[in-house]
Amino acid sequence: DAGVIQSPRHEVTEMGQEVTLRCKPISGHNSLFWYRQTMMRGLELLIYFNNNVPIDDSGMPEDRFSAKMPNASFSTLKIQPSEPRDSAVYFCASSLGHSNTEAFFGQGTRLTVV
Amino acid sequence: GENVEQHPSTLSVQEGDSAVIKCTYSDSASNYFPWYKQELGKRPQLIIDIRSNVGEKKDQRIAVTLNKTAKHFSLHITETQPEDSAVYFCAARSPGRRALTFGSGTRLQVQP
Numbered sequence: 001d002a003g004v005i006q007s008p009r010h011e012v013t014e015m016g017q018e019v020t021l022r023c024k025p026i027s028g029h030n031s032l033f034w035y036r037q038t039m040m041r042g043l044e045l046l047i048y049f050n051n052n053v054p055i056d057d058s059g060m061p062e063d064r065f066s067a068k069m070p071n072a073s074f075s076t077l078k079i080q081p082s083e084p085r086d087s088a089v090y091f092c093a094s095s096l097g098h099s100n101t102e103a104f105f106g107q108g109t110r111l112t113v114v
Numbered sequence: 115g116e117n118v119e120q121h122p123s124t125l126s127v128q129e130g131d132s133a134v135i136k137c138t139y140s141d142s143a144s145n146y147f148p149w150y151k152q153e154l155g156k157r158p159q160l161i162i163d164i165r166s167n168v169g170e171k172k173d174q175r176i177a178v179t180l181n182k183t184a185k186h187f188s189l190h191i192t193e194t195q196p197e198d199s200a201v202y203f204c205a206a207r208s209p210g211r212r213a214l215t216f217g218s219g220t221r222l223q224v225q226p
Contacts, residue, residue: 030214
């Protein structure tokens with residue numbers, strides 16, 4: 001298995017533009033997580049899905065952020081409109097649907113909003 | 115919700131010495147405690163984990179201890195090597211909640 005796959009690896013965009021980050025979880029994993037990593041705030045959970053259903057989106061900063069999981073093999077995180085303070089590394093992770101199993105991270109998307 | 119505190123934020127040791135990183139958690143029901151290592155520019159990767167029914171676990175030079183009463187757990191690295199230099203994150207997970215809550219990270223530097 002190739003692991004969790006994220007695209008793009010790097011994204012540079014202008015303030016106000018829409019940004020879409022993509023994630024393919026490990027096949028068979030039914031939990032998917034979006035985390036944001038910054039120097040100031042560390043690894044923050046934005047949202048997670050279980051069986052394609054959003055379970056907890058309390059970490060989504062504001063209405064500019066949205067996430068979808070239309071099927072078991074694909075998820076998107078969208079920021080519209082983007083702002084410079086959204087610059088961060090965004091990680092997607094997946095795990096089997098048990099409470100004490102490993103979460104596997106993708107390589108991350110480094111987003112820079114100028 | 116769960117809150118995880120991690121200390122120290124930075125740690126510098128000489129090669130061959132031991133390193134200890136400590137974390138506390140707030141939710142007494144939490145039952146899974148992994149440790150992740152993140153090298154510069156790379157993804158976090160699991161290095162060891164412990165479940166609440168176990169007090170200690172060891173894997174070669176790495177060990178983790180858990181004190182449920184005090185709600186804290188620690189990572190111990192013995193005979194440190196330069197390749198151990200990285201940022202280490204502790205995390206905790208509550209039953210019924212799939213997502214991990216991470217500590218703020220510890221930057222470990224092993225001086226050759």
